[in-house]
Amino acid sequence: MMVKSTTYTVLPDGTITLPRGFKAAGLHAGIKKKRKDVGLLVSEVPAAAAGVFTLNTVRAACVTQNERQLKSNPHLQAIVVNSGNANACTGRQGDADALEMRACTAELLNLPVESVxxxxxxxIGMxxxxAALKQGITSxxxxxxxxxxxxxxxxxxxTDTCTKTVAVQVEIDSKLVTLFGVAKGSGMIHPNMATMLAFVATDANIDPSALxxxxxxxxxxxxxxITVDGDTSTNDMVLVMANGMADNKTLTEDHPEWDSFAEAFHFASEQLAKEIARDGEGATKLVEVLVKGAVSELSATGIAKSIVGSSLVKTAVFGADANWGRILAAVGYSGVPFDPERVDIWLGSVQVAADGMGLAFDEEAAKSQLLTDTVTITVDLKLGxxxxxxxGCDLTYDYVRINASYRT
Amino acid sequence: MMVKSTTYTVLPDGTITLPRGFKAAGLHAGIKKKRKDVGLLVSEVPAAAAGVFTLNTVRAACVTQNERQLKSNPHLQAIVVNSGNANACTGRQGDADALEMRACTAELLNLPVESVxxxxxxxIGMxxxxAALKQGITSxxxxxxxxxxxxxxxxxxxTDTCTKTVAVQVEIDSKLVTLFGVAKGSGMIHPNMATMLAFVATDANIDPSALxxxxxxxxxxxxxxITVDGDTSTNDMVLVMANGMADNKTLTEDHPEWDSFAEAFHFASEQLAKEIARDGEGATKLVEVLVKGAVSELSATGIAKSIVGSSLVKTAVFGADANWGRILAAVGYSGVPFDPERVDIWLGSVQVAADGMGLAFDEEAAKSQLLTDTVTITVDLKLGxxxxxxxGCDLTYDYVRINASYRT
Structure with missing residues (x-):
């Protein structure tokens, strides 16, 4: 896929183009049985940095340490990541281990610990x-x-089944700015926070507070x-490093090309979010719920999340059952005010309900809309x-299988 | 099971003892393919009545009509129920059909329509x-x-796999008062409302507003x-009829034996609620989550519901995986303030975490606690x-199977 918007260019799938001045690595260190489990992303020079973190009250040491660090100085030069162990609910030892993970990385890269x-x-809880982790970071x-x-x-x-990356380029001050984003998702994914892990590296020159x-x-x-299962994780975060090596003038909201950068950044984030939803644990389909005709974006979001999070909607999508009543029921318990007797509902291009009541739709046509890779549900409230x-994604036998024995 | 509390007697399982002055019937009218689908519960004399109804904004005609009726006059003499069709999202025709269902019943029983x-x-949505319904009501x-x-x-x-009934007797003013309760549950069960269908008939003499x-x-x-799947239904209600034929003095909160009646009523309700949770769609186990050491009952309830609603906790219980980290994560996203570093967690009688950190517990002993019919999770916040x-119940392959093709 090569998308050329008016403002930014999306590089073809699978193109891993790191922005200028970034290097990366990933390998198997022995925390997981077989698959790679230690990753490192490093900028040549200090980068403006920003982060958002889980709103779960139970927060892993990596979350609290990063948040504290970015508050005191919004610059980073390296991100070190491990999978296989969340180092959450591990108390003081966990906090000390997290600090050691940073210190070890800093020493190897000859950086101050504050920049990692x-x-x-x-x-969770192990x-x-x-020893394995430090050996992995060294390698x-x-x-x-x-x-x-x-x-x-x-x-x-x-438990992700595929990598999730995005690469976007945008011209700012006639300089080519590259954004590289990478994420992981799968389970314990629910939209009440900065969700899951995502990292964005860019060579843009940008003001940290604007970022x-x-x-x-x-x-x-x-x-x-996005939501996979309604469970908000203890370790979620999104981190961005912008090292300025594209040499554009410092981006702030007053920069004449701010919107171009913001659009490219939005596209990259949306792309990663959708990839996470599509690869939700056990999922066979991406579900996109579009709510329109709402009185505010906030109320539209609330309703869209309620639908995409409904176990009954998710299982109906899995079974390709055009059970639109469950969609309207999920609108009804979203907590958002609306008029049930005005709601129109579409599955893909097939309208199944008008003014809150069922239409005599073609059952086979509706079913076919639910058998696609990406299922679109549209709800029009006709209020604004x-x-x-x-x-989100569908709820399948495999979600149950994966999570019935995740730990053992 | 024959339980004798100090105040009330629970009749053995399967004893369907209707209180004085009540008659009932149930049969197959053809709304569903095979199973019984029309039920009728009638009191000889007008009964004090009370009801609670779904908080879903999308509400079936039966919900709105009953609520309106009870507000204008809290007395009933008959309840007519059908399964197989929710008559929800059916617009004006649905409202007219609901009224005709009441009128037909009233005429057959020679009652005013207001008492049905x-x-x-x-x-939903059909x-x-x-014709079948009215024939069924006649029979x-x-x-x-x-x-x-x-x-x-x-x-x-x-989709319930078994009936849910309870019968309790309590002495009030030296008169034997009987409560008979019946419920259905299974799917679209989530605790933010008066949930699912439950009906209680009693011969107690009780003031309607106290009731x-x-x-x-x-x-x-x-x-x-209780929760099965986090979906709040459009048709949930609990209705109570108390016909006074036990001949006790009118119960109000000032009656010296009010507490005895309230305890018996609470027991009957709790029993039905637990039976609904245990028979949740696809469930193999009842999950009881006890939260203690909280600063208020409201905060304890919030946390207990968050845990029992977690898809990850539910699948871990299904797989008998002692993944306590998911329990603590669900406490963390409950929205209730607490101190993660004080939390103790037990699976049945096995303590798995203390002060927010894992203990070196016996994995087999913990697993055995998750292989029982009723799984108990205890969380002590140590704050109050x-x-x-x-x-709730576990999340299983069968939940997905049942709901992937409920309608088709």
Missing amino acids: AIASTGV PMPM ASESLSEQGGLDFAEAILT QKLLGKTTDRTYNC DAGATAY | AIASTGV PMPM ASESLSEQGGLDFAEAILT QKLLGKTTDRTYNC DAGATAY
Whole structure:
């Protein structure tokens, strides 16, 4: 897929183009049985940085340490990530292990510890195997390269079945700015936070506070609009590093090409969010729920999330059963005021309900809309002009299989 | 099971003892393919009545008509119920059909239409097959009997695998007062409302406003503390009829034996709620989550519901995987303030976490606690003296199977 918008260019799928001045690595260190489990992403020079973090009250050491660090100085030069162990609910030892993970990385890269962010994902409540982790970080620091983006993308996965990356280029001040984004998702994914793990590296020159503001706003409309299973994780975060090596003038909201950058950033975030939803644990389909005709974006988002999170809607999509009553029921318990007798509902291009009542639709045509890779549900409230989209996946036998024995 | 509390006696399982002055019937009218689908419960004399109804904005005609009726006059003499068709999202025709269902019943029983309540459960958005329904009501009115409680209990089921009934007796003013309760549940069960269908008949003499208050309070602690799948239905209701034929002095909160009646009523409601949770769609186990050490009952309830609603906790219980980290994560996203570093967690009698961290527990012993019919999860916040219990079930392959093709 090669998409050329008026403002930005999306690089073809699978193109792992790191922005100028970034190197990455990923390898198997022995935290997981077989698959890669340690990833490292490093900038040549200090990068403006921004982050959003889980709103779960139970937060892993990596979340609290990164958040504290970015508050005191919004710059980073390296992100080290491990999968297989979340280092959450591990108390003081977990906090000390997280600090050691950062210190070890800093020493190997000859950086101050303050410039290293960390992320962990995997089983909750088990002590981190520090020897394996440190050996892995050492090896990763030795194998950093400009071609290492895919290895990094692989190293952060847990039950994900595929890597999730995006590369976008945009011209700012006639300079080519590149954004590379990578994410992992799968389970414990629910939109009430900065969700799952996502990392964006860019060579844009951008003001850190403008970057943080952009990240927050974009997260609400992308990562926070997906759900896999309604469970909010203890380790979720999105981190961005912008090292300025594209040499554009510093981006702030007053920059004449701010919108171009913001659009490219939004596209990259949305793309990763959708990939996470599509690869939800056990999922066979991406479900896009578009709510329109709402009185505000907030109310449209609330309804879209309620539908995409409904176990009954998700199982009906899995079984390709055009059970639109469940969609209207989920609108009804969303907590958002609306008029049930005005609601229109479409499955793909087939309208199944008008003014809150069923139409005599063609059952086979409706079913065929639910047998596609990407299922679109559209709900028109006919109350106003606002809209929003939420992303999720179907609920399948495999979700149950994967999670009935995740730990054992 | 014969339980004798200090105040009330629970009649053995399967004893369908209707209170004095009540008759019931249930039969197959052709709305569903094979199973019974029309039920009728009638009191000889007008009964004080109370009801609680779904908080879903999308509400079936039966819900709105009953609510309006009870507000204008809290007395009823008959409840007619059909399963197989929810008569929800059916617009004006649905409202007219619901009224005709009441009128037909009233005429057959020679009652004013105002004294008949109705309930429908089943598929949403399909027109009610009125001919079959009216024929069924006619037959039911002809077969009413004091032994008809079990037939009625069968007639209200949808994907339920068993009937849910309870019979309790309590002495008030030296008179024997009997409560008979019956419920259906299975799917679209979530505790933010008066949930699913439940009906209680009693021969107690009780003031209607005291009855309504008791029902509201009891519902919050019983029916509203269960979840099967997080989906709030359009047709949920609990209705109570108290016909006074036990001849006790009118019960109000000032009656010296009010507490005895309230305890018996609470027990009956809790019993039905637990039976609904245990028979959740696809469920193999009842899950009881007890939260203690909370600063208030409200916060304990919030946390207990968050845990019992977690898809990840539910699948781990299904797979008997002692994945306590998911329990703590669900406490963390409950929205209730607490101190993660003080939380203790037990699976049955095995403590698996202390002060928010994992213990080196015996994996086999913990697993065995998850292989029982009723799985108990206890969370101690160690912050105060309040507690609450929520009920749910495991999430299984069969939940997905049942709901992937419910309608087709």
